[in-house]
Amino acid sequence: MATITRVGDPADPRVDDYRDLTTADRRPDRPGGRGLVIAEGVVVVRRLIESPYPVRSLLGVPRRLDELTDDLAALPVPAFSTSAETMAEVVGFHLNRGVLAVADRAAPPDVTALLRDARLVAVLEGVGDHENLGALFRNAAALGVDAVLLGPRCSDPLYRRSVRVSMGHVLRVPFAELPGPWPASMALLRAAGLRVAALTPAAGALPLASAGLAGERVALLLGAEGPGLTDEALDAADVRVRIPMAAGVDSLNVATAAAVAFYGLGCA
Amino acid sequence: MATITRVGDPADPRVDDYRDLTTADRRPDRPGGRGLVIAEGVVVVRRLIESPYPVRSLLGVPRRLDELTDDLAALPVPAFSTSAETMAEVVGFHLNRGVLAVADRAAPPDVTALLRDARLVAVLEGVGDHENLGALFRNAAALGVDAVLLGPRCSDPLYRRSVRVSMGHVLRVPFAELPGPWPASMALLRAAGLRVAALTPAAGALPLASAGLAGERVALLLGAEGPGLTDEALDAADVRVRIPMAAGVDSLNVATAAAVAFYGLGCA
Structure with a gap:
């Protein structure tokens, strides 16, 4: 006590x-x-x-x-x-x-173990904004994401502001850095049986609901609001998916786009 | 010039x-x-x-x-x-x-005209936070919402902070106050042929994807984060819908929940 x-x-x-x-x-x-x-x-x-x-x-x-x-x-x-x-x-x-x-911080979970039974994981590249990162964890927790993996140039999810904005969900959703050089490190995702889907507003991407991901175990790549995913990350993905959006609208905030995609992949 | x-x-x-x-x-x-x-x-x-x-x-x-x-x-x-x-x-x-x-402000659009061809409208009750309101308009613009109607206790969408957070989309998505006493004023939505669906995290609500709204024209009721919709608003809706969420997670931010629901109703 x-x-x-x-x-x-x-x-x-x-x-x-x-x-x-x-x-x-x-x-x-x-x-x-x-x-x-x-x-x-x-x-x-x-x-x-x-x-x-x-x-x-x-x-x-x-x-x-x-x-x-x-x-x-x-x-x-x-x-x-x-x-x-x-x-x-x-x-x-x-x-x-x-x-x-x-x-105190704790040792990060083992990535291979995290991926073994994961049905949906988020893989972040360059998500440097602490509030977006926190909001993304909150959405991940709500919408059934099994783990978050950090690629290059992400902020620290345990920074106080991220913890607060996440409503504490960064403390519940398992996360770890994806080990190895990016984007070759994605091989680990495939080795675990996950399909690697890159979320991008680019017109050439497939609408989320018709990208053939129903029933698949998915690693969803998410980039920072603004620049989005790098070309090397996009090239390394198995499939590029997009949220159908009205013409003339900027892409959604990264945490919001992630929420929509988590939902779309969960109910696909 | x-x-x-x-x-x-x-x-x-x-x-x-x-x-x-x-x-x-x-x-x-x-x-x-x-x-x-x-x-x-x-x-x-x-x-x-x-x-x-x-x-x-x-x-x-x-x-x-x-x-x-x-x-x-x-x-x-x-x-x-x-x-x-x-x-x-x-x-x-x-x-x-x-x-x-x-x-300068402009005369608000006529609600009956707004509703005539609308396929998806958002109806807000008590959304008083300017940033949430702005974010909601941004998401509405991106995800094809035809109009936003303001019920009681909503903030002013044209307040500077809402305009900024919306990335200017409050200036593009038509909005107006729903005229008449709330929630009887929802009759106007039904008269326009819309199904009135209340979004709520309550367990008794139907999962969004299986609420029978596919192909329907929908007015989606959204309440403030925290208190949610009032009982009177919930009672006045035709159907209560929810976003399936993991146990133990607070409801999503209202603008994020709205985005997920707009997407779900758009692709249903």
Whole structure:
């Protein structure tokens, strides 16, 4: 059971994990970054507690910690109770969600094991925007995606803003970097029996619903909004698919396009 | 053809339409609001020029106005050229898109005429978040929605932030308030031959793909993220439909759920 300890002094070293969050939440290879996994708000903190990431502690105002009483019952970590003002001083900005939890990173899952029974996986290339990445994980969780694989130039899904925008679903959907040089690394997808489909707004691509993917296990390649997938990624795919769109409309936001495609592949 | 005039003084009354934008872009019934339609950035300004809204003028840095040369050729309004600094002083904040255009509102389209040939319309209840509303219009434009009808408690789609998030598509997709008391006003939808389908995550709803809507003309009711549709709106619908979702996942963002449903109804 979590022990709840009152913290009144913002300089208290026991809450150092929460200090200056806007730099501390960066990856360890970035200046000031400690690479901890940080959850904000009751809903996301709950998902962190349920996740494989080892929780180190919580920091929150009493009312929010009270809401988490049941979740804390089986969690042998300290929970620090404080005022909103002290919390803001520690963190470096005002947090209106009133509760935070930090966890250590965990070893990424084994890609081969992830792919073995996967029916639908998302493979990302160059998705560098943390909010798009978070939204994409939320949509992946809702629409039954079994895993997300990161190709080159993707952001860190465990960055605080991605965690928040994903509503904590980056903590639930298994993800890992696709090992090996891109795009030859896609061979791993095929070796697992997946058809590699590249989502692109290009006119030459097949409409999603008539691309012959019904009943197939699919690895869906998704590129960044704007540039889209690189030519090398498109060339390496088994098939190019598109969401039929009205003339004169820019492509959809990448997370939205992904949601439509996840749905389309799920119900195809 | 637009006349390009250099403006050096931020107090120049000819650019009053752009003054203190964060209040001036509100509806005329709000304090300080003038209710003008404001487009930001080359892409959205271009959509405003192509829209039915009567453009009053443009304000931009020379480089951005140059990009719009072709669009301005047939547009008999003043274009004010200025520096980024002067623009920021007029507007009240720094605009990194470098060009703005303002237009007057136009009379809303006639709802009966809108519905006559519509195959798919979105009907919104309580969509109060400007960004969700903008994103929803972007998705509606991309996925072939013929019109958006506003039920109670929706935000103003022409508010600057919605215009921007929609990538200017609120200026292209016809919209109007659904007249009459809600939800009895839905009779107008049925009178036009549309089936009224309420999108809800509730377990009792039918999966979108098996709700018998294939080939039907549909009015899709959408509620705000979080509360969703009211009971009275759900009760007034002909059928309740849901997007099949993984257990334990919150509902999707309203604009994303709308995109999935627009796609599902379009390809059903």
